[in-house]
Amino acid sequence: MGRRLAIAIAVPSVLALGYLAADVADVVPGFLTAEPAPPVAAPFLTASPAPSSSMEGLALTDGTGADAPLPSPYQLQILAQELRDDPRTGTSTNVSVIDLVTGEPLADLDADEPQVPASTTKVLTAVAAATALGPDHTLSTDAAWDPGARTLTLVAGGDILLAEGYGHHGDLGTASADEIAAFGGPSVANGYAGLADLADAVVDALGTDLGTVTVAVDTSDYPGPAYPESWPDYALQQGYAGRVTGIAIDEGRLTDDAYAQRSDDPVGDTVDAFAALLEDRGIDVGTTVTRTASSGASVVASVESAPMSDIVTYLLRDSDNTVAEQVGRILALETGRKATPSGAAAAVTEALDGLGVDTTGLQLYDGAGFSDRNRITPNQLVDALRAAAVSDDTSGILDWLPVMGVEGTVADRAGTDDVVGRGLAKTGSLTGVTALAGLIETADGRWLVFATLADGMPPGQPRPRAAIDEFIGALAGCGCEG
Incomplete structure (x- = not known):
């Protein structure tokens, strides 16, 4: 393929932000479980040294050649087996590691066995949407005027991240300290377009001398269910997910908190x-x-939403369940299906098939990973990541995934010098399930794609997470040539 990955993370010179905010599917032990989750602690800042990096930018580059040594499959298979044998994981810990450049399998522990994936499901949702729709795809929220009926209709186009006032349109220069503290930075996607922008545009088009008008909202393209049947009630009650509708302001949050209570009627509020x-x-x-x-x-x-690339960055970095489910439904609608969970599952599967991913055994009941009925293989995760990474259209996925030890749900994962700033990953957690999928650079400069799925374990995340983190650290520190 004649390509090599050159990764770099631009790191602020100021102290890095620490995070204690609970994450929807990945940070706080007990969250996304079948048991009641504990109250979410308020986030606060902690000072810690910023990870050092001399690299800037993140991209696949042409013409450099795959000149870094390829790790020994024998050595990586030993590392994978040690992870499975670790008493903190178990025999259902399955692993896939492949070379990014060539796709060559380097470690395989039942990597074609479908397992409960938790929030690593979001990887497939993001890859499918970005590849099928394109990273520049936007969502249009329209206002339609019927002069005979004197009715102005707000037509839902799938944007549930609208600002109630004016949108920021990508300019985050005025982000508050609270926004910056949350997850590693404000989101370009949230509040990109605003209802005030749309109201101004209506006045510019029609003026104000319209008589008494009826204002309607049309959500017919998004039939629901607004809250997926496979999602637990506590997630809505505690603000870990909202209702998935065709239109909403800030996902229906009632306050500015990341895990704010959600509106019972986000469409009506809008x-x-x-x-x-x-x-x-x-x-x-x-x-x-x-x-x-x-x-x-x-x-x-x-008004137009942020590009799909920014939307999937948001859902991957912050592990946002509501947006992930909505993106799957948008993909369903744009590919001629109903915007329902089953339509989304079919659309994601079709997109993955088109990328050459073997979808045998794939079962999807939501796009976020809340459902414990989902089944994904480690190979499906690594193959989807690699397919997106090596495509000119979607190589930006290497910017969309959160950086390990730096941001998002992996800000406090695998935080060794070998890993910080040199890995990209998406986490996954349910009761008895711990997962991680992403990319890591070896000590020799070779980039690997990995997925670890562990299910059927006792409840509790710290022990299996620590074991997986040590495995990723071993991959990063590997100078293990064949």
């Missing part, structure tokens, strides 16, 4: 907020309703 913005601009609003846009309506204004 249309009410839009109506209030129109009234502020001089349009006389009579009532707000939920209905399909009439045949006499035409689109007069639109």
Whole structure:
């Protein structure tokens, strides 16, 4: 293939931010379990040395050649077996490690066996959406005007990260300290487009002398269910997930907290907020309703979401369950299916098939990994990651995954000098399930793609996580040529 991975992480010169915020699927032991989760502690900052790195940027580059030594498959197989034999994991710990450049298998412990993947499911959702739709794909929230019925309809286009006021459109220069403290930085995706922008565009198109208008919202493209049947009730109650609707302000959060309580009616809240913005601009609003846009309506204004690349970065870095499920449904709709969990599963599977991933045994019941009915093999995870990484269109996945020891749900994972800033990964946790999938650079400069899935264990995350972290550290420190 004539390619080599050159990775670099730009690290601030100031102290790195520490994180104690519970993560939806990956950080706090007990979260995403069948048991009641403990109350979420308020996040606070801790000072720690910033990981050092002389590298800047993150990309696959042409013309450099795969000149770093390839690790010995025999040595890596020994490392994988040691992980399985570790008393902190168990015999159901299955592993796949492949070479990024060539795709050559380097370690395989039942890597074709489907297992409960937890939040590593989000890897497949993100890869499928980004490859099938393209990283520049955006979601349009439209306003359609029917002059005969004097009805202005807010047409849901799948953006559940709308700002109630003006969107930031990618300019995060005014991000608050609280936003920066959460997970490793503010999200480009959240609040990219705003209802105030749309209200201004409506006034520019129609003026304000419209008489008394009805403001409607059309969510017919997103039939639900708003809360997947496979998701536990406590996740909604404790703010770990929200209702998956065709349109929402900040995923229906009722406060600015990452794990805020969620609205019972995010669609209704959104249309009410839009109506209030129109009234502020001089349009006389009579009532707000939920209905399909009439045949006499035409689109007069639109706002666009952040690109899909930023949306999948958000769902991978912060392990956002609501957005992950929504992205799967968007993919379903854009590929001619209903925006439902089953439609999303079919769309993700089709996209992976198109990438050459063997989907035998793949079972998906949600796009986030909450469902314990999901089944994914370690090979499906590594093959999907590699397929995206080596494609010119989606090599940006190497920017989308969170950096180990630096950000997101892996900010405190495998934090040794061998690993920090040299690995990218997505975590996964359910009761009795611990998973990790991503990429790691060896001591010789070779990039590997890995997936470890462990299920059927006693509840509790610290022990299996520590064992997996040591395995990743061994891969990173490997100078084990054949």
